[in-house]
Amino acid sequence: MKKFMNGAASMVAESLEGFVSAHDSMVMFGAGRKFVRxxxxxxxxxxxxxxxxxxxxxxxVGFVGHGMLDAACTGHIFTSPNPDQVIAAIAETDTGAGCLLIVKNYDGDVMNFEMAAExxxxxxxxxxxxxxxDVAAQGAARRTGRRGVAGTLIVEKMLGAAAEAGSDLAGLKALGDRLSTQIRTMGVALSGVTVPDTxxxxxxxxxxxxxxxxxxxxxxxxxxQKIADADTIAxxxxxxxxxxxxxxNSDQALLLVNGFGGTPTPELYLIYNVARRLFEASGIRIARSLVGTYVTSLDMAGLSVTLSLLDEETLHLWDxxxxxxxxxxxxxxxxNFGTEDVHLS
Incomplete structure (x- = not known):
């Protein structure tokens, strides 16, 4: 295994230190370096x-900032953050209106965030x-149901925008629960993940x-199964x-094609092109798009496709x-081909 690291045990802490240093105009460590805010x-x-x-x-952590997250808690590689990290983030970022926790549906994440909230x-x-x-997890023998995967990005963006616009805690909770009925993802991989610890x-x-x-x-x-061509996979x-x-009940959607860390960008755009044609042939107009490497699995070669149905409210929140x-x-x-850079305080 070849990795740019000093050691598996220190990799996460050193990486986070580099991240905060690189983006110190937007983010900082919270108390005790337990989270990024x-x-x-x-x-x-x-x-x-x-x-x-x-x-x-x-x-x-890459989604901490104006219009998205106020704080992100990071555990060791593929390990949930502990309740103390979440408690510290709540204490430091609650400025009087309460906190909304966005949690991927994995046992450890759900348990530790729940313990912190209690x-x-x-x-x-x-x-x-x-x-x-994750639609794939629906068919698996998984007691806790679907996993939370790349659609988490969309939930964080829309709820972050709603919070920035002044929505209260009850309204954000209702919106988040509604979003769960409108977002679906499925992924495929061409290789496994090389975990530094093992x-x-x-x-x-x-x-x-x-x-x-x-x-x-x-x-x-x-x-x-045997690998197929891009048209067949999409x-x-x-x-x-x-x-x-x-x-x-919607005929427009956001299409996200997300790389898992080891997939070249041209392949992501190729799959996007096929997926867009297929969805639009089914009667769903792709009103917004996002293609890139956003929700990864270290060095896994693979990708996921996410479809998020849009109404006027969620379209506005995405924009x-x-x-x-x-x-x-x-x-x-x-x-103007999508988006413009922004410099906000």
Whole structure:
């Protein structure tokens, strides 16, 4: 295994230190370096807090900033942050309007964020939104249901925008719960993940195989099959998403094609092109798009496709200004090829 690191035990801490240093105009460490927070908190705004294991960067720390997260708690690689980290983030970022916790539906994340919320319930107003957008996990024997994967980015963006606009805690909770019915994701992988602690891949594929329905922690998917061409792979993913959504009350959507860390950008755009044609042929107009490496699994070669149905409210929230290390625009401008950079305090 070849990695740019001094040691597996120190990799996360050293990486976070570099991240904060590189983006110190926007972010800073919270107390005890237990979390990363916005450098400038907005008094009276509901604080949006998320987090999870390292290895998924730029999620979550890359989404800390204006229009998205107020704080992100990072655990060791593929390991949930502990309750003390979340408690510290709540205490430091709650400026009077309470905190909304955005949690991916994994046992450790749910348990630790829940414990933190219960611990501070007498001192802070807390609500929680569980993200569970992975259609592949629905068919698996998984007691806790769907996993939270790349759709988490969309939830964090829209709830962050709503909080920035002054939405209260109850309104954000209601919006977050509604978003869970409108976002679906499915991923495939061409290789497993090499975890620094073990120096071994989480699963091994033959040169002509791919893993279908893979998770973002290197979990094996629903099944593996012979690798196919891009048209066939995109069609398989899009059909699974459409079948899972069933009847829907919107004819416009956001399409996110996300790389897992080891997939070249040209391949992501190729899949996007096929997926867009397939969704639009089914009657869903792709009104907004995002293509890139945002919710990763270290060095996994693979990608996921996310479809998020849009109404006028969620379209407006997606377009709202955002300034983070990994996502930034002043306003969406479809006549100017997407987005404009923004410099906000």
């Amino acid at each position: 916005r450098r400038h908190l907005a008094p009276g705004k509901v604080a949006i807090i998320s987090g999870g294991g390292a290895g998924h960067e730029p999620m979550h 611990t501070v319930s007498g001192r802070h107003r807390i609500e929680t939104v569980i993200v569970s957008d 120096a071994r891949a989480t699963f091994t594929l033959e040169p002509d195989e791919m893993e279908v329905g893979v998770g973002i922690h290197g979990e094996p998917g629903l099944y593996r 069609s398989m993913i899009c059909n699974a998403i459409l079948a899972d959504m069933g009847q829907h 709202a200004p955002v300034l983070t290390a990994a996502l930034r625009w002043l306003r969406h401008d479809p006549t």
